[in-house]
Amino acid sequence: MFQERKGKEHMSILTGPMRFHLDGHKELTAHKDVLVLEEPDDLYIPLVNGRAACSPLVKEGDEVKVGQRIGEPTDGFWYVPIFSPVSGTVVGIEKRMTAALKPGDHIHIRNDHKHSATRAFREFDYETATREEILDFVKSAGMAGLGGAGFPTFNKYTKPEGIELFIINAVECEPYLTADYANSMANPELMRDGALALLKLSTAPKGLIAVKEDKKDLIEVLHKQFDGTPIEVAEVPDIYPAGWERTLIYMLTGKRYDRLPAEAGCILNNVSTCIALGNAMKNGMPITAKYLTVSGDGVKEPQNVIVPVGTPASEVIRQCGGYVGEDCLLIAGGPMMGRTIPNDQFVIGIANNGLTVLQHREPFSVKCLRCGKCTETCPSGLVPVRINACEKIKDIDSLKKLSVMDCIECGLCTYICPSKLDVTEGVRRAKRYMALVK
């Protein structure tokens, strides 16, 4: 099914390609050895993962072990428990700046560097377990969307209906990032177990693992792992945003949907979530460390690192040789959708997969050329140039027609703009404005 679609990928002459091939700069990090970061002496575990808040289970002076549950979710829907990434002593609950640039509660742990661990979960065999048991396991193991959003994984699977296809997203279309790639290359068996467990959970008869066609070595590894299982390897073109749910599902199935992938009969999960789940089932360990890409022209030694959750970004950058240049942009994630954070005190959370450091250069920007390139590439099918123009004059009627809320803030419109305008930011302003007037 997938192979047939591929040829017909290009759509009507009335639209542009709605995507673009970006220079990924992945060669900076992809084939370098992964550095296991020296664990810092002090770690700060955020009590909030995305929108999932926790109350602490430990207090000042408590001894903790690696894998020990130290935070209990306060919300049944946004349910992502917290585990200790190191062994040591709890110093206290401290306010620290988060990646969202707001102060937030963190559990401060002083590392004793002894690595004494506790097995967080019993051994789990997804093949013999029932669907409900797998769901419970996924929930209590703190699995969350590790592509960046941090959405609790179990929530997608509570009531799967009419699901025909389970998709594993190993596309990693953000430029610079290669953490998923490095993780998959290093842990193919864990990935396989996690993927098959989620396939069972999804009730779909078959699955696809989507990977960019240029990652030949990974494709080979995937074939070795998945040939003979109901999961097929699907190569997708090297374009942005191939990893975004809607674009990916459209490329794989030819279907568009309104709100949730389930409408198109699909469930998606990130490949690193599969690996984390595989690790939890086999080794009984939650997510205590992350594969993280540190890349860009603003850092001395770009490379992939394995870093314990709760390590401050400054420490990661320091161990990668420090900054290059006098004025840098420090970005949590890749440069397209990642946020710049003008303060490197924030810590690496479970949903982080990269730090991109770029030297800051102001582009030479001119007036909008009305070239329509943003229109042609917007994966949501919007007309960013019109949105920007209407936002300036607060033309509500037009903004309504322009369905601003469909913007996923993928950043392509700014990327593509030859006049070097901050088009995406204008669309964001329009979204905020429309949210207000509604």
Next chain:
Amino acid sequence: MKLTFKPSPNYRNEKSTTGIMKDLGLCLCAVLLYAVIYYCAAFGAQYGLRVILLACDAVVAALATDAVFYKFAKSKDIMKDLKSSYSIITALILVLISRIDTSYFAMAVCTIMAVYFGKLVFGGFGQNIFNPAAFGAALIMGNFAASYNVDFATGATPTQAASSIGWMIPSGNFASFISQYGGLGRMFLGQYPSTIGSTCALLILCCGAFLIWQRDIDWQTPVFYICTVFVEALCIGLMHGAGIEYALFNVLAGGVLFGGVFMATDPVTTPVTIPGRILWAIGAASLTLIIRLKANFADGVLFAILLMNMLTPAIDKLFDGNQIKDAAKFRRNVLIGGAAFAALTLLVGTSVKPKGETAAAPASSGVPAASGEAAAPAGGDVNFGEALPMTYNFNANKASCVIDGEENNTVRYACEAKGFGLVTNADGDYEMNQAMVVVDKSTGKIKSISMINFGDTAGVGDMATSDEALAQFEGKGLEDEVNLVTGATFTTRSVASMAQAALNAAQED
């Protein structure tokens, strides 16, 4: 070390607006270079040089306008403003849509108008409603006394000739009409007089392909524009019994290709969505044909583009929405809009009559007549048209005369002048027209004119040399006027130029 905050994304494509404009400029220069070579080869080095000087003239005028404007506008960073105004492009396009006989003065004024009124008053690059070059050209060209420098006339362009017969050429005469420009093949290679930039169709198409490949322009606009002109012209042609050559002629002659590649694709003044651009292109193509068929302009391309520029905001609004969710609606809008434009064009097409269908069509503008019966034999019915003052500037004809004999006050001059063939076709095998002009020196009036040698191919412009036509000169002096012979205007001018030369010579003696 400092960490800066910037909203995401913080990654940008290499392609810049300046880069796009550089590519455009490169293509325009290529077209200009071809024009220089063509004019050098066909008309002589001073013509080629003139193309270059016109281009320099316009570029300097454009930059100066920008500089003065930004100086007075108290620009904070003049260099940046100059760099992001891209007026050189406007200037180059303007040169390329002008004729070689445009005077330097007109060129400069035109450029200043184009840059100032076409762009700067709207707020500069990106804000203008009209294509600045088309705007400048429409504002000035033709309405301006000093527009043309007749020393550099190259004769009627295909579009002028076609417009003089209403852009409707019956198929029987088409071959002969087109042969005066060396046939469609030669028009494709652009070796015929026209606007400076419309010379080489092949080169323009190559530029278009290059720009599309570089993603400087989208492919939809030029393709839909040119194809619509072709298809609609084909339909109209078929209605009047003309074949596919008529459609090809409509595409090749005048500014359709140049306009389609370089002006209809001007992003600033065209819609921002692809369906919008397709509709825009269909509209512009339809208007081009309508104007050609109905209005008394040499070509419809510029006005069609300007008219569609006015519709751009409305078309943009028509396609406000989500291209995925509203795809069906967008498709419907394009189909309905496109069909409306096409229907209108065809309606106009049915209503036109070839002006020369009943009279002697092929002889219009001195077209060589392949079908003999259509050309009125000498001495046949002669229709007089527009008045032609004897003081008219006939430089293009290069008339000269010598005294052949003198008796009392009556002087006989042997004169010669270029006829239609030589004026329009530099290297054709034509001879000079020769006539004997008898002038009464005491009154300063012509007594008689008789043709000695008719240089153009037999049948060409015969009507203007018929006895009846020549008789109108009798008793005329420099202060009088004669009438152009309908269908043989060029030859009338040739004869009149000899008469003028003789009268002048008589006065000087």
